[in-house]
Each structure stands twice: as structure tokens, then as C-alpha cells.
Amino acid sequence: MKNLLIWDIDGTLIQGRGIGRRAMDKAFLSLYGIEEGFKDISMAGRLDAVILNDAFNAHSITGRNTKKYFDIYCSYLKEEIDKLTSPIFAPGILLLLEELNKRDDTLCVLGTGNIENAARIKLAFHDMNKYFPTGGFGNTEAERWEIIDEARINASKLCNTVFKPENTYVIGDTPKDIECGKILNIKTVGVATGPYSPEQLQESGADYVFKDFTRYENFIDILG
Structure with a gap:
């Protein structure tokens, strides 16, 4: 195995049209009786555990039960997804993942x-989980780059190999994703299918920037 691709989800793999925020608000209302608990809280590129802690602090919540909250949140998230009547995958992403899945070096x-x-x-x-056997996740209050490093460590364990920095890519739609790659000295790919423009991602220092992955072969070309 040569190439390791570490993927963000929201704004990169999917364009969820607010399903996550709505589910988080509903869970907060259910548990704490507060409407729009995340109204003024930034979510893009941040960890769920950190976002929740911000909401706890903003509303002076005592008796915090993170596990119970996330259990309720996931129930509402399933409800929000069940309501969807149109695709939420980002442009070109399914074809790209299918092509990458055919490669034995990635x-x-x-x-x-x-x-x-x-x-x-x-x-x-x-049905995208089949493309991602492991990863790093926002279950704890960590720095974003630590999640990317967790993904890299878990990938190495899975494949019993060490991925070289020059063959490791973090792919995301925010400057925070790019910043993580810079901290870890790995390649960075920005895709403008979230809230940031190609110019903003370029300014953040991304090694490669794509408007979207409609022409997925252009992404594959960077892998060699």
C-alpha cells in the first residue's frame, strides 16, 4: 500500500444541507429544553465534542452528559436522513471513490x-462506509490535527505499514483541514464543495485545490 487518503466528511464527501445542525439542535432541545442551542456556534471543520462543549458553556449547562446527548443526537440524525428525498453526496465523489477502490496501492x-x-x-x-475501513473521529475534545494523526495511525495498524508523508493526503473543504496537513507535514487537498472558495483554500496553503471532483481523473492524476 502506497497512498493514504484521509477524508473529511461534511462539505467534502457529502453536502448535508444542515441535517447535522438540525439534529444537534433537536437533541439539545430534547435534553435541556433550549431551542437552537447551536445557533451562534461555528461548526465547519470542528470536532463534535468541542462543538458540544461550546454549547454547554454558552448556555451554562450543568449536569452534562455527553454520551446521552450524542445518543439522542444520532437518533435525530437518522430521522433527518430518512426525510431526505435527493442525493447529498458531493459532485463526482461516488465515481472518484469507486475508482480509488479499484487501486491496490491506495x-x-x-x-x-x-x-x-x-x-x-x-x-x-x-452506501459509502465500505470505502472507509477506519479513521479518526471527533468523539473527544482533541485538536483537529490529532484526529488526522489518529486516522494515520489506525491506517498504519490496519495495513501493517508506515505511510510516507509524501504519499499521505488530507482532503477537506476548510482551511482547518489544510492546517492539519501542514502541522503533520503531509500533502493537502482542498475542495470547494463546502463554505470556502477555491481562492480561500489556495490562500490557506493547500498543495492542490479543486472546485469539485466532477472531473475525478484530475484528482487521481496527483497520486501517480
Whole structure:
């Protein structure tokens, strides 16, 4: 195995049209009686556990039960996904993943701020979990780069190999994803299918920037 691709989810693999935020708000209302608990809290490129802690602090919540909250959140997330009537995968992503899956020199894993259960629920809608056997997730209050490093470590354990930095790529739609790659000295790929433009991702220092993956062969070309 030569190439390791570490993928963000929201805005990169899927365009969820607010399903995550709605589910988080509903869970917060259910558990704490507060509407729009995440209204003024930034979510893009951040970890679920950190986002939840921000909401706890913003509303001075005592008796915090993170596990119970996330269990309720995942139930609402499933409900939100069941309501969907149109695809949420990002442009070109399914064809790209299928092509990558044919290669015996490339492994795709997740590096996401989602807790693992939420990540798997979101990807299950388009049967995408089969492409990502392991990863790093936002279950704890860690730094974003630590999640990417966790994904790299888990991938190495899975394949019993060490992936070289020059063959390891973090792929995401925010400058936070690019920053993680720089911290870990690995390649960075920005894709403008989230809230940031190609120019903003380029300015953040991404090694490669794509408007989307409609022409997926251009992405495959960078792997050699």
C-alpha cells in the first residue's frame, strides 16, 4: 500500500444541507429544553465534542452528559436522513471513490470532526462506509490535527505499514483541514464543495485545490 487518503466528511464527501445542525439542535432541545442551542456556534471543520462543549458553556449547562446527548443526537440524525428525498453526496465523489477502490496501492480512511456513529450514519445513506475501513473521529475534545494523526495511525495498524508523508493526503473543504496537513507535514487537498472558495483554500496553503471532483481523473492524476 502506497497512498493514504484521509477524508473529511461534511462539505467534502457529502453536502448535508444542515441535517447535522438540525439534529444537534433537536437533541439539545430534547435534553435541556433550549431551542437552537447551536445557533451562534461555528461548526465547519470542528470536532463534535468541542462543538458540544461550546454549547454547554454558552448556555451554562450543568449536569452534562455527553454520551446521552450524542445518543439522542444520532437518533435525530437518522430521522433527518430518512426525510431526505435527493442525493447529498458531493459532485463526482461516488465515481472518484469507486475508482480509488479499484487501486491496490491506495487506502481511503476518514479524518472527521464527526463522532464515529454520526459519521457512519451520514455515509450509510449512499452506501459509502465500505470505502472507509477506519479513521479518526471527533468523539473527544482533541485538536483537529490529532484526529488526522489518529486516522494515520489506525491506517498504519490496519495495513501493517508506515505511510510516507509524501504519499499521505488530507482532503477537506476548510482551511482547518489544510492546517492539519501542514502541522503533520503531509500533502493537502482542498475542495470547494463546502463554505470556502477555491481562492480561500489556495490562500490557506493547500498543495492542490479543486472546485469539485466532477472531473475525478484530475484528482487521481496527483497520486501517480
